[in-house]
């Protein structure tokens with residue numbers, strides 16, 4: 001028999017979410033994840049080009065999953081959480097307007113990542129539109145920033161290559177393993193990283209079969225990674241476009257002290273990541289799956305890390321694979337929101353990827 005004491009507490013209502021720039025690849029992926037999230041209700045999605053059209057016209061994977069239609073940004077309503085997947089430079093210019101509509105703001109662009117306005121100007125070639133506000137944003141890197149994300153109301157999504165590179169390097173800064181605080185990181189990246197808007201570089205005859213080094217030096221994520229390591233590490237990043245739609249593989253070359261063993265490397269990795277829900281160590285020494293491969297991570301929030309050590313030369317090669325649109329963008333944003341809002345950190349994010 002039920003008594004007043006036995007009445008279950010009413011469950012918390014879901015957080016109401018708007019996704020602006022939801023027709024894009026990053027916004028679309030945030031939408032896909034949020035629609036399957038137990039504590040989020042997506043109430044509005046915006047697109048200027050597709051205003052009035054059902055979501056499924058643009059993201060056919062979401063046909064039948066939602067009845068939402070795109071609305072123009074001018075019709076933005078009040079929500080609990082606003083996730084912005086807008087081109088670089090668009091979010092910061094409208095920050096005050098967005099905060100009139102939402103308690104929690106998550107920006108997936110690079111607008112709010114760099115904390116120093118001068119570094120921003122050097123990197124992006126223009127003054128920051130809201131330099132005084134940069135300090136309010138917490139960088140969405142749960143593995144390195146979990147405590148600061150608790151209760152955060154302003155969250156800056158991390159760069160996709162920056163995410164994979166940091167995961168590969170971070171464990172070794174806490175140990176005496178490194179002989180030099182220099183890393184050479186080579187990132188291979190699929191075409192979805194460039195977004196849904198067509199360009200000459202994304203035109204099929206130019207992009208198909210690509211193996212094109214588009215940023216041998218000067219990649220914009222270099223300062224972001226340096227900042228994340230408090231400038232204690234010199235980052236030398238090169239990026240190459242490859243024949244995939246999703247996925248990043250970062251190969252990071254580190255230089256370790258004489259006598260460093262595989263066991264030392266493994267201990268540093270285990271120490272950093274054994275309790276991390278979305279970092280997997282790939283430690284098999286035989287077979288075709290002995291190295292991280294972005295191919296099996298499509299749609300997944302996992303980051304797979306592996307390594308090889310050349311003991312003679314002291315070169316440690318770290319490999320990090322992610323899906324740029326999930327662990328590299330929308331996934332780490334939702335993981336950060338889970339932490340900020342006090343949800344289970346893995347809520348909505350447990351899809352393991354596909355094989356074969």
Ligand SMILES: NC(=O)c1ccc[n+]([C@@H]2O[C@H](COP(=O)([O-])OP(=O)(O)OC[C@H]3O[C@@H](n4cnc5c(N)ncnc54)[C@H](OP(=O)(O)O)[C@@H]3O)[C@@H](O)[C@H]2O)c1
Pocket residue numbers: 020021022023024025026027046047048049050073085086087088090108109110157158159160192193194195196197324325328329
């Ligand atoms: N793609 C990735 O792997 C990735 C990874 C990490 C971070 N990011 C960042 O996420 C952001 C979005 O990237 P994306 O790849 O999703 O780009 P995208 O596919 O080109 O999408 C851009 C979105 O922004 C909207 N938009 C464009 N200009 C606008 C404006 N002036 N006002 C309002 N809405 C506007 C577009 O809507 P319409 O339908 O109206 O054109 C579209 O929904 C970028 O800042 C990017 O750097 C992307």
